[in-house]
Amino acid sequence: MIKVAINGYGTIGKRVADAVRAQPDMEVLGVAKTRPNFEAETAIDKGFPLYAAIEEREDQFAAAGLDIAGPVAELVADADIVVDATPSGIGAENKSLYEEYDTPALYQGGEDAELVDTSFNARSNFEDAVDADHVRVVSCNTTGLSRVIAPLRETFGVEKVRATLVRRGGDPGQTSRGPINDVLPDPVTIPSHHGPDVETIFDDLDIDTLGMKVPATLMHMHSLNVTLEEAVDAAEVRDLFGDESRLFLIPERMSIDGSGKLKEYALDAGRPRGDIWENAVWEESISTVGRDLYLFQGIHQESDVVPENVDAIRAVTGSADAEESIRTTNEALGIGF
Amino acid sequence: MIKVAINGYGTIGKRVADAVRAQPDMEVLGVAKTRPNFEAETAIDKGFPLYAAIEEREDQFAAAGLDIAGPVAELVADADIVVDATPSGIGAENKSLYEEYDTPALYQGGEDAELVDTSFNARSNFEDAVDADHVRVVSCNTTGLSRVIAPLRETFGVEKVRATLVRRGGDPGQTSRGPINDVLPDPVTIPSHHGPDVETIFDDLDIDTLGMKVPATLMHMHSLNVTLEEAVDAAEVRDLFGDESRLFLIPERMSIDGSGKLKEYALDAGRPRGDIWENAVWEESISTVGRDLYLFQGIHQESDVVPENVDAIRAVTGSADAEESIRTTNEALGIGF
């Protein structure tokens, strides 16, 4: 059993913890948090040993009636690997701690690519992370883009990618984030930083991205254009994508018009937290005009990186190859509707 | 086993179906829908026999690859009771069908009180529905108000209730509903119809309600004022409410500031669909100024009436008394965080 520590038990961390626990070859050694709140209570209820990420705050947990298993350093010391899921920038601050205990670490997309040995997407570059010490699981948007680009490159060749990323303003619980009634070019400058981030996965890719922020919380929506190296029928692309385990092609007959009904479907289907680990590609939207492929995909920012973290654990610990890891992760989580 | 038919498999109907299936003394005989969509697929996936609510549309289901068990009349004929969860006003049209087959029926809050023998809230007037043929489970808002008013009346006496109901504009999947950026007095006239609806449960209650509609989808929010018959300490009210199984007092330590984090907590806790069957009362908000009691409560419109439907089934079929039914329902669903 791979002993996994989770440092940062928020939106991403709590999902990674549940996903790790569901794997046949892993166990959650403990999770670390900075302050008591409803998530800390759920950690305890689920039986995850809870560590204090900031030692001086241990008494805050005590005051809330929550037992602390110890300081985070202890957790890091005992783990085979640590998944850092702290807010952007904190992961970088934590790196020295992981180095101190010689514990390999995964970081999330909020950290800089320079921090790590390699960036990671299971479908695209699993091998790069094998035996690496510091690996960054790329952001939700980059993960979503990589999953469609990889098969297109392999099968048809990709000349250029142009993507408009219409991003949710905040996650459902982030009540202090806006905008309330606006559409923000974000960043205003073009191309946005998302393209270069995708290039950490495919270093020779030609990609330009544009970002926006809108008053919605459920999912990001990508408007994607890929100029392929050959003219292709839309049907061929649908078939290609139909074989990809982490792409869900929303069938027209389901009458799912956006992220609201999509999440409702996931909840009805019994998905934990209504999570949609797959890219949700509207099947009807997949279209080609000559060599130009277009599509819409919804990216569930809170969960699409979760199976990627699980796979990255196997890559870093050298415990399975890409195919085996992806298959195990998918089965354990129940990926595929 | 009580054989239950569900006519109308949408927001309410699909939840009632799952809740009925979870009961030790009930089974879902089948569910009826008017058209194929993602919900119809989930019904099939869950193994609920699917009936065509409109016979002429059977082929639409066939075209979508969904097997139809038969026409809804057959389902009604075979059932011990039918739960009608069709859109407002359709229930009234369906009544003659239920009468034709002598099948007692439950209706939802979108129907008029005049349609039925009695309106129903398990905590408040379970006995009124015993052996009745046509019973209306009151709306989400009325259910939410009844659950707090009942214990207050019994313990302290209620002189007057004044409530402002800040209602979500639409459910998460209802993408055609607004407003997008507005606060609507709705209805503009005061008092709103909600007060009289509560009086179908407590006929001698003095209550004035005001309604608004806002651009939010997760929950309704009630700003409640109850003038009690005696001055009471807030602590006494908290204790009283603490004993009510369908009131969840949100503890301050959880740092839950609104319906977003509340739903997240429910999802983290593993609630199906993140449902919050209980009134969610902010514990800190419970305050008294002389005889005036104030509080905020979140009402999860999609699910608070679900346990009430289950109890109403037992009342109508005479299979348990209030206390036993509520206890059984609560245990089967896992009510209480």
Place this chain on the structure above:
Amino acid sequence: MIKVAINGYGTIGKRVADAVRAQPDMEVLGVAKTRPNFEAETAIDKGFPLYAAIEEREDQFAAAGLDIAGPVAELVADADIVVDATPSGIGAENKSLYEEYDTPALYQGGEDAELVDTSFNARSNFEDAVDADHVRVVSCNTTGLSRVIAPLRETFGVEKVRATLVRRGGDPGQTSRGPINDVLPDPVTIPSHHGPDVETIFDDLDIDTLGMKVPATLMHMHSLNVTLEEAVDAAEVRDLFGDESRLFLIPERMSIDGSGKLKEYALDAGRPRGDIWENAVWEESISTVGRDLYLFQGIHQESDVVPENVDAIRAVTGSADAEESIRTTNEALGIGF
């Protein structure tokens, strides 16, 4: 003086009425509405003779204390031209009325291109409408796209246009429109109908468009990619656009991050209704990567077609050429910040 009738006094019609009145060579003969509301009152307050679009409803206006000048047919008969600004599809129904009285007519973007002799954008194809009888001023989105495409075609040549149109769900007063918390691919099929609509202005243009709908009311936002026929510096494009009277380049120093601050700026500047008749292009966003040009532009759906209607009046009545008309319109309205 050109005598102008306005049929349909809503979002577009009331703005066209004010704009026509501001012209030195035009007068508003009257405006027609179907029912009394706040807009009817303002029409009266502004001294626009008010006609009943539906004769049987005249008494509704009387009941509201609003004097009706006569039936709409009278207004059409006496006018030199009628601007139809009724809801989508109603314009087509009204066409026979205008033909009956031999009054040339303008229609709005909600009508089909087949209804008319030509579609119209002042910057791009003014001449096509000269002396035509039935002319359609293209939609807000098509107007916005045409204004940037025209100069690019003339100066650099355009190989292909790809645009993602992130559309506001409803206008600020349209409280029944959603979505509340969603991003909807709309239409789900790609390319959307917007591209062909732009081709009614530039018939040989290669353009693919993708549409979305978001919970915002203020403006549409375009994420635009134009593959030019030659590689061009962004600075050249900025210069080119700087010379276009109906493109407003938002300077970086203004710290305008979206449509909220943009509208606030327009309101501060004293614009009537805060209208932004120009395309609002974020200057910083104008970028080139080889032959690919990218930019973000905000399109104020309620007002960008207003100066176009004014110009179309001059085209149809043959009273000025493009340059003179555009200059007169711009001066009369105060276009250009």
Place this chain on the structure above:
Amino acid sequence: MIKVAINGYGTIGKRVADAVRAQPDMEVLGVAKTRPNFEAETAIDKGFPLYAAIEEREDQFAAAGLDIAGPVAELVADADIVVDATPSGIGAENKSLYEEYDTPALYQGGEDAELVDTSFNARSNFEDAVDADHVRVVSCNTTGLSRVIAPLRETFGVEKVRATLVRRGGDPGQTSRGPINDVLPDPVTIPSHHGPDVETIFDDLDIDTLGMKVPATLMHMHSLNVTLEEAVDAAEVRDLFGDESRLFLIPERMSIDGSGKLKEYALDAGRPRGDIWENAVWEESISTVGRDLYLFQGIHQESDVVPENVDAIRAVTGSADAEESIRTTNEALGIGF
């Protein structure tokens, strides 16, 4: 002419500047800002001398091509009165500056009541501010409540006020403020601080307030209950309010269902920035049940305090009594639809 300095030229400050300029007995000596943005440009365009609120930042203005008239201290020294419209808490920091130059000052609702000699609402306690040195114009919500409470107290007597304030999450340009999809009890504790704030105007008033925050930007909405000292017909209240110059009773015939259409009406009517200086009370909503009065009112947070600031200038400078000041202000601004 009263020489008025405006320190803080944002949402409130820029409106006060325009309003002061519109008065026959006042002039704007200058306005001070901390950083250049679109508002600074408009100040220059309008011909308001622009002062640097923070001396070290003068060169930022220069870099943006904006001429600075001098440091704010100079402006304060030369003025008869300064209106401080800086963000909450900054006013308190500025007090010593105003004292240093012996310039009387007005502060806004974001400051504490303790900072000043008296809090101010023109309709309710104009006299208290006569010749005072430091006066706080109460917040938008308190202003809105005071304007309805004052006439009710005088005419019928008020036993108790209970109000639920459903507050907009942010102003239209405040894109970083949320929530996006939530209804937040805010503050969670009851009664909220708004009641005590109203008591700075009516010290013997019995009032309990509850606050919420919703994803809307246009206006606050109050759900108001006033228990009067006698039973009154709703018609009497409507008549009473009809005589109040700063209450606008929205007539039913206008079909205005919320703040979106209300703002549209104000914009159509030519109001600068679409401002609604009056409380907007839905006439139909005014209802009585025994001694209980209920109503809904929309409060335009950005502008209702503007005429109050103008009146407070006259009170502090002793240049007119309440009746004369209010009349002059109303006429100069065009208050009353």
